[in-house]
Amino acid sequence: MAVETPHEKKSVPDGLWIKCEGCQEIIYNKDLESNFMVCPKCNHYFRLNTGQRIKLLLNPGSFKEIDAQVQPKDPLNFKDTTSYTNRTRKHQKKTGFYDAVVTGYGKIGRNNVVIAVMNFNYMGGSMGSVVGEKITRAIENAVKKKYPMIIVSSSGGARMQEGIFSLMQMAKTSAAIALLDKEKIPYISILLDPTTGGVSASFAMLGDINIAEPAALIGFAGPRVIEQTIKQTLPPHFQKSEFLLEHGMIDMIVERKDLKDVLDRTLGLLKKGK
Amino acid sequence: MSNGIKGFDFESPVIELEEKIKELKNLGESENIDFSNEIKKLQQKCSKLKKDIFSNLTPFQKVYMARHPNRPNSTEYINMIFGDFIEMHGDRNYSDDKSIVGGIADFDDDSIMVIGHQKGRTTEENLMRNFGMARPEGYRKALRLMRLAEKYNLPVITLIDTPGAYPGIGAEERGQAEAIATNLKAMAGLSVPLVSVVIGEGGSGGALGIGVGNRVLMLENSIYSVISPEGCASILWRDASKAPEAALALKLTASDLYKFKIIDEVILEPLGGVHRDVEFVAKRLARSLKKQLDELKQMTAEELIQDRYQKFRQMGRFIDGSLQKSKKK
Numbered sequence: 001m002a003v004e005t006p007h008e009k010k011s012v013p014d015g016l017w018i019k020c021e022g023c024q025e026i027i028y029n030k031d032l033e034s035n036f037m038v039c040p041k042c043n044h045y046f047r048l049n050t051g052q053r054i055k056l057l058l059n060p061g062s063f064k065e066i067d068a069q070v071q072p073k074d075p076l077n078f079k080d081t082t083s084y085t086n087r088t089r090k091h092q093k094k095t096g097f098y099d100a101v102v103t104g105y106g107k108i109g110r111n112n113v114v115i116a117v118m119n120f121n122y123m124g125g126s127m128g129s130v131v132g133e134k135i136t137r138a139i140e141n142a143v144k145k146k147y148p149m150i151i152v153s154s155s156g157g158a159r160m161q162e163g164i165f166s167l168m169q170m171a172k173t174s175a176a177i178a179l180l181d182k183e184k185i186p187y188i189s190i191l192l193d194p195t196t197g198g199v200s201a202s203f204a205m206l207g208d209i210n211i212a213e214p215a216a217l218i219g220f221a222g223p224r225v226i227e228q229t230i231k232q233t234l235p236p237h238f239q240k241s242e243f244l245l246e247h248g249m250i251d252m253i254v255e256r257k258d259l260k261d262v263l264d265r266t267l268g269l270l271k272k273g274k
Numbered sequence: 275m276s277n278g279i280k281g282f283d284f285e286s287p288v289i290e291l292e293e294k295i296k297e298l299k300n301l302g303e304s305e306n307i308d309f310s311n312e313i314k315k316l317q318q319k320c321s322k323l324k325k326d327i328f329s330n331l332t333p334f335q336k337v338y339m340a341r342h343p344n345r346p347n348s349t350e351y352i353n354m355i356f357g358d359f360i361e362m363h364g365d366r367n368y369s370d371d372k373s374i375v376g377g378i379a380d381f382d383d384d385s386i387m388v389i390g391h392q393k394g395r396t397t398e399e400n401l402m403r404n405f406g407m408a409r410p411e412g413y414r415k416a417l418r419l420m421r422l423a424e425k426y427n428l429p430v431i432t433l434i435d436t437p438g439a440y441p442g443i444g445a446e447e448r449g450q451a452e453a454i455a456t457n458l459k460a461m462a463g464l465s466v467p468l469v470s471v472v473i474g475e476g477g478s479g480g481a482l483g484i485g486v487g488n489r490v491l492m493l494e495n496s497i498y499s500v501i502s503p504e505g506c507a508s509i510l511w512r513d514a515s516k517a518p519e520a521a522l523a524l525k526l527t528a529s530d531l532y533k534f535k536i537i538d539e540v541i542l543e544p545l546g547g548v549h550r551d552v553e554f555v556a557k558r559l560a561r562s563l564k565k566q567l568d569e570l571k572q573m574t575a576e577e578l579i580q581d582r583y584q585k586f587r588q589m590g591r592f593i594d595g596s597l598q599k600s601k602k603k
Binding site for chain 1: 441446454455458460463485506525534583586589594596
């Protein structure tokens with residue numbers, strides 16, 4: 001296989017300067033990085049890659065990856081304009097990972113956790129069998145160790161190329177979340193831009209606590225599908241974090257720089273309840 | 275038999291011939307002429323034609339069959355299979371979603387809870403039923419009824435028939451994703467037997483939202499898919515007219531899903547679809563439901579939950595590198 005050691009492509013191209021996708025201003029790369037990849041001028045959130053996300057949330061050096069060897073198959077022998085195998089290979093090369101989620105153990109402050117981080121750069125973070133399996137295994141590990149579960153979601157939804165197998169990952173992962181309830185283990189869901197479809201309609205919306213980054217697109221149907229269906233233009237901020245907070249679907253919007261601290265404090269308080 | 279509603283193009287030779295036979299019969303009766311030989315010949319021709327057309331439907335033709343305007347809907351099955359259906363309404367929170375029906379009924383001297391997506395027959399009915407596309411309150415009504423079933427220890431039967439959950443502003447505001455997700459989690463932990471049947475269209479998350487059964491059955495010409503072939507074609511091929519190719523690639527027919535061990539049983543339909551002999555299919559479905567429920571009723575609540583967990587736990591196809599290596603050793 002092409003992928004032996006995870007080697008990530010940077011989400012921001014090399015170079016000293018970069019043009020912000022939000023305000024079109026030219027910003028100094030180092031300023032962007034020291035500001036957690038948030039534009040210092042307009043507060044636009046650049047997407048973090050998996051390594052950056054893990055670094056943001058976990059104590060340095062505490063992450064231990066599990067199930068890195070789980071790889072996609074092509075159960076339907078699926079071919080559209082290109083074959084599914086070609087697509088996965090291309091994305092494996094592009095991202096340095098076998099599939100769209102990385103799972104493992106880590107520490108947030110004094111809390112041991114099991115964490116899953118989805119990768120939007122890999123086929124839009126779509127959930128096929130590998131994503132479903134790795135997330136389910138991660139949850140089962142959290143149950144075994146009695147560690148809180150953290151899932152960082154960023155996904156367009158179920159992966160079409162695995163057909164019905166993808167759809168069933170929604171049931172599989174949600175059933176696993178039920179185990180966390182039964183064993184009274186905390187589950188915090190972090191929703192990033194974007195989280196839609198089969199991922200929002202399964203584990204991502206099921207957090208004991210749902211946290212979103214600012215201005216993230218979160219919803220069931222994508223805005224284009226809704227517009228085509230109802231033939232109306234959508235209201236401003238529709239399906240953005242702020243809209244979801246207003247409609248009672250998430251507990252809070254947390255700025256990137258504060259995420260780790262909020263997780264640490266929340267897990268600490270929940271622990272005292274026991 | 276067709277009841278006045280036009281069928282699809284690939285069916286039209288059969289429908290035309292059937293009309294001709296009917297006309298000849300009527301003519302014979304009114305004019306008192308004996309056409310029985312001609313009619314017999316035409317009937318033979320018709321059954322051969324049916325066999326030619328219907329025994330080798332393409333996946334996309336099956337998609338049409340699953341959406342056929344004459345195909346029976348949930349309440350029609352409920353009235354045929356169960357007795358004394360008492361319908362319940364509302365999610366006790368926002369409204370009563372008419373695209374999902376549910377209530378208690380008698381099934382062979384036992385009480386059951388039955389819940390299903392509801393499509394309409396006429397345009398007016400379809401507008402009222404939102405074409406079987408549920409909003410969050412529909413999924414929450416379904417969940418409320420499942421909880422009620424738990425309280426009274428009644429088995430739950432769900433009938434799946436939806437293009438998908440409704441994509442609209444209100445549905446998003448009221449948490450379509452949350453409603454479906456919560457149902458998936460709740461069904462996983464349900465303490466009573468749950469049997470799901472795809473009777474027509476099994477459209478993605480909107481179908482699964484009432485479909486996490488201990489047993490999942492499908493009618494022969496129903497479909498179950500992660501996305502509609504039209505949606506898939508317009509995303510991957512960037513051309514909605516490639517839907518037949520997408521239907522083939524998605525492997526969404528009952529026989530595909532049975533081969534994949536995603537479903538437990540396929541209920542056979544007569545040539546040309548359920549609507550050509552509804553009672554035949556209703557009887558078969560009743561028999562299968564009875565058999566499945568009899569088996570599940572032997573299990574304790576804990577066993578039922580375990581059975582459901584294991585069923586969905588093993589779904590998925592992937593390569594586990596570590597297992598491969600250890601096997602080689």
